[in-house]
Amino acid sequence: MSDPSLSPVTVAEFTEPPQVEMRRLPGLLGGALRLTLAAARREFLLITALQAVGGLGLVLPILGGRDLLDGILVAGAGSSLAEMLLQGALILGLLGVIGLATAVAASRDDVLSEQLNRYALGRVLDVACTIELEQFERPEFHNRLERASMSARIRPHQLTQGLGALTSAVMSTVGIALALAAIEPLLVPATLLAGVPLWFAGLSSGRVLFDTLFRLTPAERERSYLLDVLTTRRAAKEIRAFGLAGYLRARWERRTDERLAEIRVTARRRLRITILARLTSGVALGSVLGLVLAMAVTGGMAVADAGAAATAVLLLGVRLRAAAAGTDQLFEAAPFLQDLQGFVALAPGSAPPPRPPELPRPGKAPRASTSPPSPQARPEPVGFQRLRVENLTFRYPSSQHPVLRDVSMEIGAGQVVALVGENGSGKTTLAKLLSHLYRPQAGRILYDDVDVTAADPDRLRHSITVLFQDFQRYLLSAADNVGMGRWERADDRAAVMQAARAAGAHDLLTALSQGYESLLGPEFVGGIDLSGGQWQRVALARAFFREAPFIILDEPTAALDARAEHLLFEQLRTLLAGRTVLLISHRFATVRMADYIYVLDGGQVAEHGTHDQLMSAEGRYAELFTLQAASYLDPQPRNSG
Numbered sequence: 001m002s003d004p005s006l007s008p009v010t011v012a013e014f015t016e017p018p019q020v021e022m023r024r025l026p027g028l029l030g031g032a033l034r035l036t037l038a039a040a041r042r043e044f045l046l047i048t049a050l051q052a053v054g055g056l057g058l059v060l061p062i063l064g065g066r067d068l069l070d071g072i073l074v075a076g077a078g079s080s081l082a083e084m085l086l087q088g089a090l091i092l093g094l095l096g097v098i099g100l101a102t103a104v105a106a107s108r109d110d111v112l113s114e115q116l117n118r119y120a121l122g123r124v125l126d127v128a129c130t131i132e133l134e135q136f137e138r139p140e141f142h143n144r145l146e147r148a149s150m151s152a153r154i155r156p157h158q159l160t161q162g163l164g165a166l167t168s169a170v171m172s173t174v175g176i177a178l179a180l181a182a183i184e185p186l187l188v189p190a191t192l193l194a195g196v197p198l199w200f201a202g203l204s205s206g207r208v209l210f211d212t213l214f215r216l217t218p219a220e221r222e223r224s225y226l227l228d229v230l231t232t233r234r235a236a237k238e239i240r241a242f243g244l245a246g247y248l249r250a251r252w253e254r255r256t257d258e259r260l261a262e263i264r265v266t267a268r269r270r271l272r273i274t275i276l277a278r279l280t281s282g283v284a285l286g287s288v289l290g291l292v293l294a295m296a297v298t299g300g301m302a303v304a305d306a307g308a309a310a311t312a313v314l315l316l317g318v319r320l321r322a323a324a325a326g327t328d329q330l331f332e333a334a335p336f337l338q339d340l341q342g343f344v345a346l347a348p349g350s351a352p353p354p355r356p357p358e359l360p361r362p363g364k365a366p367r368a369s370t371s372p373p374s375p376q377a378r379p380e381p382v383g384f385q386r387l388r389v390e391n392l393t394f395r396y397p398s399s400q401h402p403v404l405r406d407v408s409m410e411i412g413a414g415q416v417v418a419l420v421g422e423n424g425s426g427k428t429t430l431a432k433l434l435s436h437l438y439r440p441q442a443g444r445i446l447y448d449d450v451d452v453t454a455a456d457p458d459r460l461r462h463s464i465t466v467l468f469q470d471f472q473r474y475l476l477s478a479a480d481n482v483g484m485g486r487w488e489r490a491d492d493r494a495a496v497m498q499a500a501r502a503a504g505a506h507d508l509l510t511a512l513s514q515g516y517e518s519l520l521g522p523e524f525v526g527g528i529d530l531s532g533g534q535w536q537r538v539a540l541a542r543a544f545f546r547e548a549p550f551i552i553l554d555e556p557t558a559a560l561d562a563r564a565e566h567l568l569f570e571q572l573r574t575l576l577a578g579r580t581v582l583l584i585s586h587r588f589a590t591v592r593m594a595d596y597i598y599v600l601d602g603g604q605v606a607e608h609g610t611h612d613q614l615m616s617a618e619g620r621y622a623e624l625f626t627l628q629a630a631s632y633l634d635p636q637p638r639n640s641g
Contacts, residue, residue, distance in 0.1 A: 032159055032337055035116070035119070035159070036112075040115035047167075050104050050105035102168070117153060120153075120340065121153065123340075124148050124152045124340075127145075127344060128145065130347055132439070133432070133437045134397060138397050143218055148339065148340050151339060155333045155337060159337065162327070163330065166323055166327055168326075173192075173323060176319060177192070177316065183301075183309045187292065187312075190287075191288050192316075193284055194282075194284035194317060194320060195320035195324060197277040198278070198323075199324060202330075205270045205328060208266055208273070212263070216259055219258060220255075220259065222255055223255040226251055230252065281320070289314075292309050292310050293306070384413055384580055385413045386411070386412055386446075387434070388409075388411075388446040389434070389443070391408055391444070392404055392440050392442070394438065394441055396429075402603060404430060404433070407603075409598050411580060412580070413549075414579070414580060415580055416572070416595050417598065418591035418594035419582060419583070419584045419585075419597075420599055420624070422601070425600040426603040427554070427584045427600055428584065431584060435466045435552060436452050464548050465543045465544075465550070465552065466552045467543040467553050473539075475521035476519070477518060478512065478517070478538065479516040481539075482496045482500055482545050485544070486545055493516070495545065496541075499541045499544040500541040502541065502544045502571075503537045503543075504567075504568065505541045508530075544575065549580060551576060552581075552584070587628070588625040588629070589628070589629070594611070597610065599620055606621075607619045
């Protein structure tokens with residue numbers, strides 16, 4: 001189990017479903033209303049106004065119909081045919097206006113749903129883009145992210161449908177109830193009681209569905225993953241090479257069958273709840289109609305009044321069912337929305353990130369601030385003079401064993417420092433810690449003698465460039481791929497091209513069909529795929545474009561051929577003159593040019609020094625260097641036969 005002490009976000013927050021109790025429903029519905037107003041206030045108010053016209057306007061047709069019926073029954077005693085025709089035309093006109101208002105309101109529902117969808121997904125992105133990277137190592141977080149993402153895509157539409165149906169039904173119910181009250185006030189509460197079972201059924205049914213989908217989240221994540229593997233380009237080659245399609249599809253179908261079985265059970269439970277509620281409500285509504293009939297037969301109510309009252313009761317029953325249907329949707333969405341709201345609350349803060357600092361150019365002193373420092377301000381590193389690591393220990397949440405243990409090192413301004421070691425020695429993890437993407441469990445990282453825990457993380461990261469071995473291939477234009485190294489000035493085409501030249505990517509990109517505007521990646525129409533080495537040059541150009549004083553290069557030439565790698569490292573000192581470089585590589589021949597070398601072994605610094613010093617020490621570095629050199633020399637005789 002993950003250790004909750006590693007983060008202020010506990011495992012319980014990820015694994016325990018939110019409980020929706022009846023007493024909390026007003027608050028949840030209020031939260032749903034606030035969410036809707038925040039996302040699309042104007043659209044929602046317009047729809048509500050139109051629904052009010054459609055609902056409250058029913059008062060006049062009902063009462064007008066009663067008067068018209070009364071006039072027909074007593075025709076010749078004061079009511080003329082012309083008057084009755086005019087009255088009928090007015091009723092039809094009112095019904096037309098009500099129908100038009102209802103139609104316009106319905107036509108705006110899709111727009112409202114899209115606005116809500118955008119707003120809700122934006123709040124999910126707030127969390128996904130700002131929460132500590134460590135949370136992405138926790139399966140519990142991924143479960144909750146999956147539910148929040150699905151809720152943000154689906155539940156806003158359900159919310160608008162539910163709110164729309166409920167608002168329209170409530171307005172209509174009020175209008176019909178007013179008309180019924182004008183005929184016989186005692187019939188109003190008796191009819192409204194018929195809706196109570198439907199409301200309780202909506203709450204129970206929604207809770208049953210949420211509990212089922214909550215339990216299915218881990219399996220659903222696996223099912224989605226298998227579908228992604230089977231349908232995307234990344235795994236297509238290996239699936240065909242190993243003949244995995246049938247095996248993986250069988251696993252996907254098994255998970256789908258398991259989900260279907262759970263959904264069937266849930267559907268039966270919800271159906272039983274709905275049938276019981278509908279029967280109870282129907283009996284209550286039938287009793288009210290029986291009362292109206294009895295009053296008409298015994299003379300307690302005029303025939304016209306009884307006809308209008310029966311019509312109102314039937315309409316009220318229809319609107320109560322519509323209100324219950326809307327409430328069902330809200331009750332069904334309520335647990336998901338509560339879960340979504342809880343996930344959104346994980347965002348570190350709502351304040352916008354600080355503006356990127358103006359970084360000093362290599363060889364130039366930083367410009368001093370003319371304003372006095374705030375006593376509450378965090379200390380900020382200025383420029384880059386030294387990076388010091390003291391007794392660093394780190395382990396991932398999913399592991400019981402530390403990846404790094406008691407690591408100490410120092411990097412001075414302008415140095416090229418190499419970090420070497422075998423696979424799994426902790427090189428990339430150390431790069432992530434130095435990039436302030438993770439926080440260590442013990443030890444300190446000091447950037448110009450300022451502890452990184454006391455520095456603003458956004459400003460600190462803005463002073464660092466990282467090129468990871470598993471760099472991202474953005475399915476965007478070539479210019480975008482380079483410009484995202486510092487997106488604030490991505491439209492500076494001259495700077496983009498300069499960075500591409502430095503990485504050896506300029507000739508490649510200009511040769512594309514649309515040059516720097518060419519779309520990279522074959523997944524979209526017109527996209528152009530690149531080789532692994534070409535993608536790596538584009539990623540390297542992105543790192544150069546950032547122009548940060550401290551650069552971390554994690555296997556920057558892993559996809560390049562030997563000649564290209566040699567040329568790049570020969571140019572590296574010139575390209576990055578005046579900047580500080582941490583170079584991670586498993587190719588020992590390429591790290592000889594480093595000013596200083598640290599050797600990681602089993603998550604610890606085994607030795608450090610210059611290349612000559614380490615070779616003279618005849619330790620781990622010399623052993624690995626000699627072993628790798630021997631593999632290139634290949635002293636074994638070849639079999640010519």
